[in-house]
Amino acid sequence: MVVDVRAIARAAPLVAPVTRRGKPLSVRMTSAGALGWITDQRGYRYGPEHPKGVPWPPIPASILAVWQAVVPDARPPESCLVNWYGPGARMGLHQDRDEADFAQPVVSISLGDDALFRIGNRDKGGSTQSLWLRSGDVVVMAGEARLRHHGVDRIVPGTSTLLDAPGRINLTLRVVT
Numbered sequence: 001m002v003v004d005v006r007a008i009a010r011a012a013p014l015v016a017p018v019t020r021r022g023k024p025l026s027v028r029m030t031s032a033g034a035l036g037w038i039t040d041q042r043g044y045r046y047g048p049e050h051p052k053g054v055p056w057p058p059i060p061a062s063i064l065a066v067w068q069a070v071v072p073d074a075r076p077p078e079s080c081l082v083n084w085y086g087p088g089a090r091m092g093l094h095q096d097r098d099e100a101d102f103a104q105p106v107v108s109i110s111l112g113d114d115a116l117f118r119i120g121n122r123d124k125g126g127s128t129q130s131l132w133l134r135s136g137d138v139v140v141m142a143g144e145a146r147l148r149h150h151g152v153d154r155i156v157p158g159t160s161t162l163l164d165a166p167g168r169i170n171l172t173l174r175v176v177t
Contacts, residue, residue, distance in 0.1 A: 001060075001062045001063060001109075001111065001171075002111060002162060002163065002169070004060035004062050004063065005060075005082060005111070005169055005171070007057070007060070008030060008031075008032045008057050008060070008080075008082055009030055009082065011054070011056075011057040012030045012031065012032070012036070012050040012052075012054060012056055012057055013030065013050075013052070014028040014029060014030050014082075014084055015028060015029060015030065015050075015051055016028050017029055017038075017039040017040070018039065018040055019039065020039075020042075020043050020044070025039070025091075026085075026086075026088065026089040026090055026091075027083045027084060027085050027086075027089045027091060028083075028084045028086075029081060029082060029083050029084065030050065030082045031050075031056050031079055031080060031081050031082060032056055032057050032058060032059045032060070032063075032079075032080040032082065033056055033058065033059045033077060033078050033079040033080050034048065034056070034078045034079070034176075035047065035048060035056070035078050035079045035176045035177075036048075036049075036050060036056040036079060036081070037079060037081045037098070038051065044098055045098065046079060046098060046176045056079075059077060059080045059173070063080055063109070063171055063173065064076075064077070066107065066109055066138060066173075067107050067173050070107055070138055070140050071105045071107060071140060071142065074104055074105050074175065075101075075104055075175045076175075077107070077173040077174055077175055078174070078175055078176045078177060079173070079174050079175075079176050080171055080172070080173050081170075081171070081172040081174075082169065082170075082171055083169070083170040083171075083172070084167060084168075084169055085113075085115065085152065085155050085167055085168040085169075085170065086155075086166070086167045087113075087155055087157040087166045087167060088155075089152075089155060089167075089168075090151070090152050090153055090154055090155075091151045091152040092151050093118065093120055093124075093128070093149040093150065093151040094149060094150070094151060095122075095147055095148070095149055095150075096141070096146075096147075096172075096174065097147065098176075099174055099175060099176050099177075100176065100177050101175060101177070102146050102147060103146075104174065104175035105140050105141060105142035105146065105174075105175075106140075106141045106142075106146065106172060106173070106174045107138065107139070107140050107141075107172070107173040107174075108138065108139040108140075108141070108170060108171065108172050108173075109137075109138050109170070109171040109172075109173075110133040110134065110135060110136065110137045110138075110139075110168065110169075110170055111135055111136070111160075111162055111163070111168065111169040111170075111171070112135055112160045112162050112163040112167055112168040112169050113135070113155050113156055113157055113158065113159045113160045113163075113166060113167055113168045114132050114133065114134050114135075114155070114156045114159040114160070114168075115132070115133045115152045115154070115155050115156075115168050115170075116130055116131075116132060116133075116152065116153040116154050116155075116156075117130065117131055117132070117133045117139070117150065117151075117152055117153075118130045118150065118151050118152070118153050119131075119145075119148050119149070119150045120148060120149040120150065121148060121149060122144075122147050122148055122149070124149065128149075130153065134159070134160070135160040135162050152170075155167065155168050
């Protein structure tokens with residue numbers, strides 16, 4: 001799967017995204033599939049092309065096999081977001097709300113160093129729970145959990161030897177339309 005992710009990054013290089021307010025995110029990202037996730041000062045959205053104007057590469061069979069194993073009754077994913085978390089990267093609490101059909105699950109695959117994952121409530125605020133995601137872990141957010149706020153508080157460099165350098169790859173598969 002790591003070999004397949006590297007092929008995605010060669011076809012559609014990782015970018016350093018910015019928020020709507022122009023603030024850089026600490027993760028770098030790219031996508032595979034018919035639609036990729038784009039963020040810039042115009043906002044968050046899905047589009048058919050990498051910011052450099054090339055189509056997103058297809059989602060590799062190794063990644064699709066996980067989707068099919070854990071959510072066999074869901075529609076096929078249209079997007080695979082590839083997030084690279086270097087040792088200091090994190091992702092604040094957020095909801096995955098840019099998709100049209102919230103009845104479809106979101107499937108996340110962790111590769112590389114351990115990450116402290118936090119999940120909260122559908123509405124902002126309130127208590128949260130944290131759990132460690134290790135290389136090979138898969139999280140399915142479906143049903144009531146589909147719209148819960150979630151994020152990554154930190155990465156622990158050196159907890160996996162899967163990747164060539166300290167860090168973590170997170171693959172997030174989803175149906176967009």
